[in-house]
Amino acid sequence: MITFDDLQPGAALGQASFVFTQDLLDQWCALYPDDRAAGPHMPAAMVVMVMMRAYTEVMHDRPPGNIHAGQKFRIARLPALHEQVKTRLTCMGKELKRERRWVTFSMDTVDAADTLLFRGEMTTIWAA
DSSP: OOOGGGOOTTOEEEEEEEEOOHHHHHHHHHHOGGGGGGTTBOOTTHHHHHHHHHHHHHTTTOOTTOEEEEEEEEESOOOBTTOEEEEEEEEEEEEEETTEEEEEEEEEEEOTTOOEEEEEEEEEEEOO
């Protein structure tokens, strides 16, 4: 299990790949039909899903009980249908505040040419 002490600011934690497929778009649009208009590019709201999938894949050994406390996104470009991207997870910082362990992660998603598509920042209260 990854503990608060294990996390080091500036440390690269890993990466995860994602392919924007027609099947994923169809599943998404079953919930959010208006997002089909974004085609042939990924709807902007799917950025959250891409980043959270990467986070759970890379941080699979996280302790139970973490609290998702905040999230921010900046989008430069959205992937096109069938495009493969990579999301890199980094520990941006951590601090102990009022007996709570706060950890901030950055997630950069890039295309095949390593060009930044979107960047996210997620803050959690770490459980252990």
